[in-house]
Amino acid sequence: MSLIPENxxxxxxxxxxxxxxxxxxxxxxxxxxxxxxxDIVFVxxxxxxxxxxxxxxxxxxxxxxxxxDVYAPAGGTIVRVNSALEEQPELTNRDPYGEGWLFALxxxxxxxxxxxxxxxxxxxxxxxEEEQQ
Amino acid sequence: xxxxxxxxxxxxxxxxxxxxxxxxxPVMYTSxxxxxxxxxxxxxxxxxxxxxxxxxxxxxxxxxxxxLLPTDPERxxxxxxxxxxxxxxxxxxxxxxxxxxxxxxxxxxxxxxARLDIDLQWLREHxxxxxxxxxxxxxxxxxxxxxxxxxxxxxxxxxxGRLGELKRFHVLxxxxxxxxxxxxxxxxxxxxxxxxxxxxxxxxxxxxxALLEAGQDAGAVPAGLGARNTLRLEACYSLYGHELSEDTxxxxxxxxxxxxSPHDYVGKEALMRQKSAGPPRTLICFxxxxxxxxRDGYRIERGGRDIGKVTSxxxxxxxxRGIGMGRVENGAATVGDEIDIxxxxxxxxxRVAQRPLYAYxx
Numbered sequence: 349m350s351l352i353p354e355n356x357x358x359x360x361x362x363x364x365x366x367x368x369x370x371x372x373x374x375x376x377x378x379x380x381x382x383x384x385x386x387d388i389v390f391v392x393x394x395x396x397x398x399x400x401x402x403x404x405x406x407x408x409x410x411x412x413x414x415x416x417d418v419y420a421p422a423g424g425t426i427v428r429v430n431s432a433l434e435e436q437p438e439l440t441n442r443d444p445y446g447e448g449w450l451f452a453l454x455x456x457x458x459x460x461x462x463x464x465x466x467x468x469x470x471x472x473x474x475x476x477e478e479e480q481q
Numbered sequence: 482x483x484x485x486x487x488x489x490x491x492x493x494x495x496x497x498x499x500x501x502x503x504x505x506x507p508v509m510y511t512s513x514x515x516x517x518x519x520x521x522x523x524x525x526x527x528x529x530x531x532x533x534x535x536x537x538x539x540x541x542x543x544x545x546x547x548x549l550l551p552t553d554p555e556r557x558x559x560x561x562x563x564x565x566x567x568x569x570x571x572x573x574x575x576x577x578x579x580x581x582x583x584x585x586x587x588x589x590x591x592x593x594x595a596r597l598d599i600d601l602q603w604l605r606e607h608x609x610x611x612x613x614x615x616x617x618x619x620x621x622x623x624x625x626x627x628x629x630x631x632x633x634x635x636x637x638x639x640x641x642g643r644l645g646e647l648k649r650f651h652v653l654x655x656x657x658x659x660x661x662x663x664x665x666x667x668x669x670x671x672x673x674x675x676x677x678x679x680x681x682x683x684x685x686x687x688x689x690x691a692l693l694e695a696g697q698d699a700g701a702v703p704a705g706l707g708a709r710n711t712l713r714l715e716a717c718y719s720l721y722g723h724e725l726s727e728d729t730x731x732x733x734x735x736x737x738x739x740x741x742s743p744h745d746y747v748g749k750e751a752l753m754r755q756k757s758a759g760p761p762r763t764l765i766c767f768x769x770x771x772x773x774x775x776r777d778g779y780r781i782e783r784g785g786r787d788i789g790k791v792t793s794x795x796x797x798x799x800x801x802r803g804i805g806m807g808r809v810e811n812g813a814a815t816v817g818d819e820i821d822i823x824x825x826x827x828x829x830x831x832r833v834a835q836r837p838l839y840a841y842x843x
Contacts, residue, residue, distance in 0.1 A: 387514045389796040390774050390803075392825070408825065410774050412513040412796045413707050434772070 350474050351379035353445050357421070357461055358470035364445065365421035365456075365464065372428070373456045375421055376449040377409065377440065380474045385411040388437045393429040393451055400426065400453070402460055407450055409440065422460040424453030485530035486622045486685040494703055502595040504531040506706055513707035517798040520671055520712055521842075523700030524628035526692055527709055529677075530685065533597030533618040535590040541610030542586050549607055550580065551731065551752060553742040557582035562650050562666060565739055567603060568748030572730040572755060576600050577721055579668060581652050589664075591623075591677075593721045607747070622685030626692060626701075627675030627712075629842070634696035635665070635676060638688075647676075649843060658688050670709065672716030674843030714793050717766050717806060717837035723777060723792040724764060724806055732760040733808060735836060762789065763811045766838055767820060769803035770830035780823040781807045781814075788813040791822060797838070804838055805831075 352358075356366040362381035366374045382388065390410040400406050400420040407418035429451045433439055440448035465473065483504045491498065496507030506528065509516060519525050537545060546554040552565035562581040566574045576596040581589040592600045597618060604614050626634055635644055643653055644665065652666040661684035669675035680688050693701060710720070719725050724734045730748075731739050732755050740752055755761075769775060775794030780787055789809030797804040805822070814820050816835050821828035 386509065387512050390772055392773075410796070412711060412798070413508070415774075415776060 350383065350478075351445070352467050352471050352474070354467050356445065357464035357466060358473075359419065359421045359464060360473060361419050363418060363421045365453075366445075367456075367458065368452075371454065373422060373424065373453045374449050375451055375453060376444055377418060378470070379444050380477070382441045382444045382448070385409060385414070385416060385441075387412050388440050391433040391437045391440065391450070393431075393433065394426045396426050396429060398426045400424065402463070409437075418450060420453070421464060422453060422456040424456035426451055427454040428452040483531070485528055486682040487528045487530060487624075487689050490686055490689055491528065491703075496703070496705060499706070501706055502531060502593075504594060506531065507703070508707045509705040510703050513705070513711060514798045516702060516704035516708035517711050519700065519702045520628045520673060520704055520708060521799060522629065523702075524626060524630040524634050524696055525671070525702060525704035525708060526634075526689070526696070527625040527627070527704050528622075528689070529625055529709075530622040530682070531594040532623055533590075533592040533594060533600065533616070534621045534623075534679065535592065535601065535604065536615040536617055537588040537590060537604075537612065538586060538615070539610070539612030540586055541612040542588055544610065545608065545612050546580065546588060547742070547744040548746055549604075551740045551742050551746055551748065552580075553744065554580065554582075554588070556741075559584050560651050560654075562652060562668060566725070566731055566736070567600065568731070568746070568752070569727060570748055570751065572732075572748040572751035573727040574721070574725040574729055574731060574734070575603055575727060577719060577725055581666065583652070583654055596721060620682050622680050622682050624678045624680065624685070624689055624692065625669060625671075625675060626678065627669045627671040628673050628701075630696070630699040630701065631673070631675045633699045634692055634701050637695035637699075638691050639665075658684065658691070661688070663688065670716075670718055671712040672718075672837070672839050672841050673712075710793075711795055711798060714795055714804060714806070715797050715799050715837075715839035716841065717839075720793060724808070729762075729808070730755055730760060732756060733762045733764065735764040760811055762808050764792070764806055764836075765809055765814055765820075765833050766806045766836045767804065767822075767831040767833050768800060768838065769822070770819075770832060772802070773822070773824045773827075773829040774803035775805040775822045775824065775829075775831065781809055782821040782823060782828060783814050783818065788820070794822075799839060803831075
């Protein structure tokens, strides 16, 4: 069963975004996404300081077989990236919402939440995709 | 889309099915890494029933093969096989294949699934004399059992002393599994000791399940196309459509050793000309220096100059880094040279290595 934590929002491209107490928003890919990708062997993260808009391709995750783009769930400025993934890309498989986080944004507009999926809606999306397989 | 006789078994075992050359096959069961490592250290079983099998028989069968193969079929004796290719008149590769000599006047060709129809057309166009071309693909399932424990897995199912004596590139035609005839060759596409089993479609599922069950404590696992690709890439084996194509000669794929026939075969003139002039392009294999991963089609540069492209690229579970093969201008890069692979507009360093990256370990 795909993990879908309650305290985050989701995109249709299987990214998650969690608004932190300090105002930054941590982002990553979902449990469903990491399961589909299977063995993650390389992660390319954006440069801190880069300004992004919602939907911009900002990172690349490579599994053994394939290259996948990761899109910004919201607009803002990249303030932190998870450099542990350089040596241990498999963290994103093991703990996609925790140690496997990808990058954090600041200055995100919380109004953009309206365009995101809540856990229930994301759960429906995952269920529909799994049915199709 | 077509299904092999093992389709239901793959679903039962949790195989992740994908479309390959119009067939539904598992790309993996658990993970490509696990299946790759299992095959290198224990045993992996692959369903490759989609491949084509063609029987060439008759008094003129050998003469027919002499006219089409750059590798001399007269070097074969009954029970032996050889890797070769079918070339067009320009020396370009129509398909790469294995040719088994089953008996005098009886040969068994194993070809790529995606090229079967084209191969049959080519073979039939060149058919002459007292011979017959019979496509047996539809009724033939193929199971590859590869890895250092593969002899143990087979011994538990076949109980036939001849298996232990079977030499590499040789074939046993009359093995039996519960009354079903099975042909077993000591060949493979992984770089490990291994066997390829040819069984009538109706008997495939029983054999597959028996092998996996008997092989369990030897650590045998089912493995998918994903691992099959990373295994063959490490061993630097060509894949049609990547290292080989109708516009690529065997010389440009580093397969000059295949070209040994004294007979008059299609493409000979073009190949001999290319051999003396030197082929315009050659195949290299390389290892990435950093962590970036090369992929099919990426450009290759040397000293800022475009010299060719990646024909096959992936992450190597054995070497824990990106590896690949590429077709480059002849002379532009040789073993030990530094090259750059252009990955998402950045030049990532790689080093040309001696082929093969992973030496045959059988």
